[in-house]
Amino acid sequence: MAEVIASRESPLHRPVPGRLVPVTGEGRPQEGLAHLDALAARRGGQEGRELFWIRLPLMAACGRVDEAVEQARAHAEGTTSYAAPHIAELLAGAERTEDAVGVLEQQAPANSHALAGYLIDLGRIGEAVAVLQESGPAGSRAGPWHDEPPFRGGARTLPGTSGCGPAASRPPVKR
Template structure:
């Protein structure tokens, strides 16, 4: 198993059972099918994720983490974030923060929002705010509520009301100013 292959499979829904179908299988009581696909040789991420969530919901958190372990072991952030989420909802938030922080991709901008939410959930909003970048549009929506929680309401309002930069429309060229027909 390789992180790049997992990323491609899940984003393209290629060579895997689509998440909607996995949810439907579980809703109809076909848990053994989902479990079998989750632990099969060619392992299916959506089945593994659903099976791990089911186990965690039953209070079998360690078993759920074992299901996710091969995926986390690839270094794939999506799997590590899911494991951290399960740890957090299972009452092991400090461990979730430690795992996410120690992950090689934990400092990347796309991982910071999830890590900030874990920190805030553990009662560490100051650290969460320090982790997020107000200049990154995708992090502003996570940053605003954290600022409010810290009593910095005016700063949050200013941040969220700041207009987004306008993307200039494409300029016509000799090739694009005529219809293709």
């Protein structure tokens, strides 16, 4: 199988994230890791950011969850809100949902929806609701960088417009 993966005809030849999913989904994560190792070797030992984050679930699928979590935390982005859901997913996949919640709680404002999902998995519905209510709606502009929610306070309509739709953002056409 390694020869097929290495061949140019293989659907796994190019390092596209979706192309490694079948390898994992079919219970062959070792082959996915071998493919990533081959790609890194061709790049002089360098592995790009996207391939690094693909490698971790493959490692976890091989029973190397703790090693994957350790590598994720040691990564330059390992303590950021970007890494938290990746690490939480590794932990939850190993039936360590409490640990996943702990990781996400450290970055709660940025990952509130993922945190709420794991809290629900643990049967802690009230806490999940509270987390979501504290974070506001997805895409909300409320927070430390905005003084007021969208469409309140400073919204003005231009003469000749209804205040809705694309025309509201530009002056009326003179005829």
